[in-house]
Amino acid sequence: MLQKRIDDQPLLSREMMQEAEQILHNHLKRVGLKHTAQRDTILRTFLETREHLSMDELHRLVKRKDPRIGFTTVYRTLKLLAECGLASEVAFHDGIARFEHQYNRRSHHHMVCTECGSSVEFFSPEVDRLEQEIGRKHHYLTTRHTFQIYGLCERCGKKAASRPSS
Amino acid sequence: MLQKRIDDQPLLSREMMQEAEQILHNHLKRVGLKHTAQRDTILRTFLETREHLSMDELHRLVKRKDPRIGFTTVYRTLKLLAECGLASEVAFHDGIARFEHQYNRRSHHHMVCTECGSSVEFFSPEVDRLEQEIGRKHHYLTTRHTFQIYGLCERCGKKAASRPSS
DNA sequence: GGCAAGTTGAAAATGAATTTCATTTTCAAT
DNA sequence: ATTGAAAATGAAATTCATTTTCAACTTGCC
Numbered sequence: 066m067l068q069k070r071i072d073d074q075p076l077l078s079r080e081m082m083q084e085a086e087q088i089l090h091n092h093l094k095r096v097g098l099k100h101t102a103q104r105d106t107i108l109r110t111f112l113e114t115r116e117h118l119s120m121d122e123l124h125r126l127v128k129r130k131d132p133r134i135g136f137t138t139v140y141r142t143l144k145l146l147a148e149c150g151l152a153s154e155v156a157f158h159d160g161i162a163r164f165e166h167q168y169n170r171r172s173h174h175h176m177v178c179t180e181c182g183s184s185v186e187f188f189s190p191e192v193d194r195l196e197q198e199i200g201r202k203h204h205y206l207t208t209r210h211t212f213q214i215y216g217l218c219e220r221c222g223k224k225a226a227s228r229p230s231s
Numbered sequence: 232m233l234q235k236r237i238d239d240q241p242l243l244s245r246e247m248m249q250e251a252e253q254i255l256h257n258h259l260k261r262v263g264l265k266h267t268a269q270r271d272t273i274l275r276t277f278l279e280t281r282e283h284l285s286m287d288e289l290h291r292l293v294k295r296k297d298p299r300i301g302f303t304t305v306y307r308t309l310k311l312l313a314e315c316g317l318a319s320e321v322a323f324h325d326g327i328a329r330f331e332h333q334y335n336r337r338s339h340h341h342m343v344c345t346e347c348g349s350s351v352e353f354f355s356p357e358v359d360r361l362e363q364e365i366g367r368k369h370h371y372l373t374t375r376h377t378f379q380i381y382g383l384c385e386r387c388g389k390k391a392a393s394r395p396s397s
Numbered sequence: 398g399g400c401a402a403g404t405t406g407a408a409a410a411t412g413a414a415t416t417t418c419a420t421t422t423t424c425a426a427t
Numbered sequence: 428a429t430t431g432a433a434a435a436t437g438a439a440a441t442t443c444a445t446t447t448t449c450a451a452c453t454t455g456c457c
Contacts, residue, residue, distance in 0.1 A: 098435085099433085099434055100423075101435065104435090136437080137437050156322065156324060162413080176369060176371055192361065199380060200342070205344070205380070205382040205383060205384055207342070207381070208381055208383070209380075209382075210381060212379075213376060213377050214376040215373070215377075216374045217372040263403085265455075266454075268453095269405075270404095285444095287444090299406085300406085301406035302406080302407090303406050303408095306446080326443085326444075328445080
């Protein structure tokens with residue numbers, strides 16, 4: 066399942082990786098939690114990806130580095146990363162929670178192919194502005210929004226067009 | 232949990248109700264399914280509401296009219312209604328699938344309070360236009376989108392502001 | 398009315414997400 | 428370095444919304 070990122074930021078440099086680790090460590094200290102090798106491994110593995118990972122997919126990658134790390138720890142660490150802003154959940158509406166890294170990334174949204182599950186990211190400052198505008202109008206203190214477009218990607222669209230059935 | 236609808240359409244008239252029933256009946260015929268009293272009861276109950284109902288909530292309402300109708304039938308009928316465009320799922324991201332009627336309604340979106348779960352609907356033609364525009368740009372055949380804003384409603388926002396903790 | 402096809406609903410199954418708990422690890426204070 | 432309290436770990440169990448199963452029951456075309 067391809068998940069194209071049309072980002073401006075091709076890969077995470079060593080410095081950024083370390084800065085992200087620092088963010089996690091500070092967060093751990095702040096809330097009185099402990100620094101463990103597992104958490105570092107999971108964060109590093111997560112940051113090395115450029116995909117929208119499910120818990121399970123990340124666990125599989127993490128196990129390659131340290132087979133003894135269990136699913137539960139990945140699960141809990143991903144929640145921690147979300148807490149300190151390094152990760153965020155993206156709901157592609159297929160029943161599985163996915164996460165992407167959020168550190169130092171531009172605000173963006175996703176368009177998902179309902180046939181093959183692939184997705185592209187796009188940028189739209191207008192959507193961010195709308196959040197503000199509509200929140201103000203209805204007296205909400207807005208914190209975030211989700212905007213997702215569903216449809217058929219070019220490949221699946223062509224396949225569908227050439228298929229005989231309705 | 233209040234779910235305010237700032238709609239233009241205060242309630243469903245008898246004619247609209249019958250038209251909706253007709254849509255269901257036509258759909259049933261088209262796909263070779265049968266017309267049953269349960270399905271009618273469930274549709275009618277659903278249309279009488281103005282909320283965003285979970286399966287369970289709708290089942291509870293349906294049971295008031297006919298206590299013998301089971302959850303499974305409500306579940307399957309709601310899927311049927313979604314198939315023929317009378318209902319659609321709204322994911323408020325709280326782990327429960329909710330449905331709203333879609334028949335004869337303006338395109339709209341939701342803003343959800345993350346504290347109390349209440350929601351307001353709003354209208355934004357710009358968002359609909361963006362779906363088209365972005366789909367075209369990336370060669371997707373778009374079919375639908377979700378746009379949801381999360382935050383604190385006026386009440387919860389004030390409560391949070393007056394609370395001493397961070 | 399008959400009967401094939403579809404429906405019903407209770408109960409069981411599914412599966413992702415979350416919690417439990419016994420064991421192990423971290424880290425601040427010795 | 429050692430200690431011990433608090434936290435982390437991970438396998439297994441649990442939860443809970445959703446979906447499927449299946450035997451008994453309707454529906455609607457002949």
